Amino acid sequence: MLIAIARRLNLLIITLFILCLASYVLAFLFPGDALTNLSGIPALSADQSHQLQLMYALNEGWFSGFWTYLKLTLNGDWGVSLNSQTPIFEDILKLLPASLELSLYAMVISLVVGLPLGVLAGLKHRSYTDMSILSVSLTGFSFPVFWLSLLLILIFSLQLGYLPMSGRISLLFDIPHSTGFILVDILRSEMPVKDAALFDALRHLVLPTLSLSIVTTALVIRLIRRSVVTVYASDFIKAAYTKGLSHSQVFWRHGMKNALLPIMPQLAMQFTVLLTNAMIVEVIFSWPGIGEWLIQAIYQRDFPAIRGGMLAVSAVVVTFTISVELLVRILYPLNKRQFYAQT
């Protein structure tokens, strides 16, 4: 067990290291001056440029250059954005929670809806219930996210006018920034109109979350259904029935555990799919998250920002994936051979 944990931690550190290396190399591959790409400060005078060179240790060979970069990165000095000249790291810290919040709620909804439906379909394999759940999920699965978002805006914001079409919260409310998760921030703030603000934030959340979660829900349903069908066809479920256990006893004691645990990593993987989709949705709904920011940066060829954004997003994804895998490894007592065969 300790070895497994050590291996995963090792993997995590090495992957993050490689990500840093890649982001460093990118600064040299991007068009323009490497120094500008690293720092985000367009070199004005020879003196300033010299100072930056010293800071990034560029003339001491690539190794110590990278070493200095690594130290700076770990210290949170990611340079400044070319366009706004604000520190990138702080921007990311401010924006990333908004994206995480959106993806998190979408994930929760996908699981809350997808889990019971998937289990139901799996238990009623090949029945009409199964067929209808499967076809609905196939339909949901086939929607392109951007099209779905636009459609939802068209119907609920423009036609019916029920829900707002962009932003996180109405500009009337001034929410102090503390955690970056807007619902948490509202609850922690001492505003007189807390309820109204909360309601407004929720209304803003509905459409982006919905358009994000439909695709993931479909995926979750299919994953769980397949797993339940496989487990219920296996010998040990049959054996549990021959012991005289009732349907619910078999379901809770033997069925669910074996159906869900092996697909936990795959389920968690959906979160990274969500994060990617969230970028698209953020642009459409002008959601002030990392995705929208990154895409703006790409439009404006803001290379330091692109570098930082990619580093941040990939670091989140990698860390998340590896921690889930570790968690499953601790919970699920399979032998090594089976475990590696499965993943």
Added chain:
Amino acid sequence: MPMLDIKNLTLEIDTPMGWVSALDKVSLSIDTSEIRALVGESGSGKSLIVKSIVGAIPERWRVTADRMNWKGNDLLGMSGNQRRAITRNEISVILQNASAALDPSATLREQIEESIPSYRLTKGWFWQRRQQRLDIAIQELHRVGIRDHNLCLSSYAHQLPEDICQKFSIAMALVSKPKLLIADNPTVGMETTTKVQILKLLTKLNKTQGLSVLFVSHDLLAIAAMANTMTVLYCGQTVESGSIEQVKRRPLHPYTKALLDSAPSFRRDLPPKSPLSCLDGTIPTLQHLPIGCRLGPRCPRAQRECVKMPATRHIHGHSYACHFPLHRDKP
């Protein structure tokens, strides 16, 4: 009246080629405190019979039978709950491939404890019951010859060798004190001393507690040693059944004879270095079943009549299904 009475059990399963009858009019009966052996080569459908009796088959497969009674009650007609009550209290089954029949994510302790019927727990408080459950489990494990009960109970199925899993399954089947034990190849792959221990245990339970056993095995020697009666299965059809002595002394069906002849250790009269006998060919797959008597293409005695399914005939409790039985056609 036999305890378990099956007449003309037919099991149809859906394959990519359509529905095929994997079991074709199988008849089998087990009396109180009888040990019945079920033999036949691999793929003849022994495990399917076992699974149909306890209902461990996919719901979409079609099971039909003229009679499938447990103590006079029709197993196929009753509700799922009634049927489970019977398998909980009166019938225990050991499925083939013991480790696959154990839940991979639960410890063996949880699994054996949930098999303990509530009437075996006499104490009132839940912590007393907990202790009692553990005691019963340990006692049961010792009975099948598992010495290291702590290791066994705290392990998961994949952590133990296959033969411990097999013994554990036997213990788990016996813990509910069944009237009938259905054991599908319980001793396969065990080394001889362990095997003998298990066989002795089953025989003892049969003698002392009147346990009936349906013993599925390839091991003709073990069968001859412990079983009272035997049923021979070929390709989903019962070809012959009768008491061990009858069948051994005078097999009437060509397949039974071939089966007995193919076990060299079973034949005392075999001179050393004589060629071993066996039937030509292999058992047909479900997709290519011959019509009529399914042994037809491999049978040395087959004639034109064999494309019709022979009716089962009975003489002195010995029954067979063959148009041209051995020993009978001699004047």
